[in-house]
Amino acid sequence: MSSSSSSSHDDYTNYTLNLLDQVDDSLDDDVNSRRYVRHDHYDAHNRLMGDYFDEGCKYTEDQFKRRFRMCRRVFLRVMNDILNYDVNPLPSHFICDYLREPSLHDIHRLYEAHERIHGFPGMLGSIDCMHWAWAKCPVAWRGQYLRGDHSHPTIMLEAVASYDNWIWHAYFGVAGSNNDLNVLNTSDLFNSMLNEDMPDVPFIANGVEYKRGYYLADGIYPTWASFVKGFSSAVDEKRTYFSRQQAAAHKDVERNFGILQGRWHILQQPARAYARIQMRRLMYTCIILHNIIIEDNRYNIAENDWVYEPPQHIQRTWIERCDARARRTRELCDREVHEGLRSNLVEHLWAL
Template identity: 50%
Template sequence: MANRPKIPRRTIPINHVGAATRLYNHYFAPQHVYPADYFRRRFRMPKEMFLSILNDIHSFNAIQPLPKHFAFFRNTPTDLVGRPTQEDVNRMTAKHEAVHGFSGMLGSVDCMHWAWRNCPTAWQGQYTRGDKGHPTIMLEAVASYDLWIWHAYLGPAGSNNDINVLNESDLFDQLLQDKAPAVNFAANGQQFTKGYYLADGIYTKWATLVKSFKCPMDPKTSKFKRFQESARKDVERSFGVLQGRWRILQQGARPLSINKIKRIMYSCVLLHNMVVEYNGRAISPLDLELIPDTPPVRSWDERVNIHLRMTGELRNRATHNRLRGALVEHI
């Protein structure tokens, strides 16, 4: 077999120094060319916020306490956007009732697909869903009215629908361990002790998920369907803002490593929340004074019994139907 001719790699000279100089002159020089609103339009964040992050990075020298913006990125993936405290829950439920009319509502849950451009061939079957036709990685998120993303979970293998992602995510871990903040509310004269998330029709009938009706048969259920679908747009708007703000999410993911893709997505989510807080729109901004978790000491039998009891309460279809019926009368 004849040797194939070797095609040399093309080298395209790029003046990086000149590009950096132009960027500085355009936005950061004392007499810069473009005003601050142009910076925000191009880089999707206020110039002051960018400079704050830059100053924290420049001054970071492994000191304690961590600078403000380092504290945002310090948390592990399971707690990267901050678990809501009791005060956070109280503010969110009050805001959602005032805006949407749903008492006890914690937020809305849904999933977003991110196309995986360079998915390895051996993995394409488990990351491809029929209606998409190409490999995607799913992001499960919970968002509140202010578009703050309180929960994000990305990338479980083989999870090609919202139910599989929910079963693998850590959304209800605190609830199953009986450590979640208390949510006590009344709807139509009935008392409930667990907050809930608005979800679309694919989700199961759990006590902490409130779905709409496929075919409402009377004015009350029709009104509930309209209100529920309107309120659930909070999470859909969050996905739209997230993708519109960071161009990297508008294109197919290029890395071959799942972990690298996760870091990209989680970084975008964190920056998204930072912009929401900087703009002063957050219902309950994340408290950066991280308080170490001191869970109660429980024996193995106690932990197992609590998990079994909370699992039964979580997946109780009767509670779901009773809650939804009470909300239909309450709206």
């Protein structure tokens, strides 16, 4: 390159640098403009580790738990599983461990604990729904996510919880314009029972044996054999006492909704996601972390020390599967069994 061309290149470079300096100076003078701030990420990382994770760290275990809603051991365990998710073999799947249906052993423990604590034999848990506000709901969808008792669009969560605050079932994604009954019609709560993948675990109430357990529910739920509701109008002292005990035990799931929103601040605020799949993943993540914390605190009734095994499906023809599902559906929706079970539970609780 000639000396003249080299000199021209240097002049252009100097001119460009001077121009950028002038632009930076003008931006610095404008208080409304955005500025580029260089963050020292390495120093921030070192301070974070020194405050919370290194040996002899600044904050105690109680302070860590108050800040991150879980103990340091659980936090590191979850973080390690996330970092190693792409390794081979993959770590155990959280959904199979912490958002699963109760096994045969779990059901027996739930029966025993709920009868001892609440007085209800055969009780699997309580069922109810919760709304999560959706701030970024598209305008075209607002109609199907709005309801009269809510001033903003919401998405509904159906959950089943036991006395120990463990969430056994979660179904999220139904438009907030629905009610609890509409959510039940689309959820997968009874799929295993209808497909005969869930074992029948009998129990006895007032001397009468029943094939499988039930859930405590409020008045909007149907009069099915798998639900036990209170009386809308109690005519005697026995039914009044039963309705009071049923309402008290049903608060297990309502208490869980309060714990979820209190523990995870993101569920208190209207969701800022634009896609429903993002909200679904956030909700299930919060529930799984909730169950992990319950297990770490050793509050769970059923010990989570089992190995997940997919259900073994019996080889049957299409007609046999349809007949079996129809028979199970009739058993599930049997109104006479519902009324008989509730009457026997009234006598059982009154005799305690």
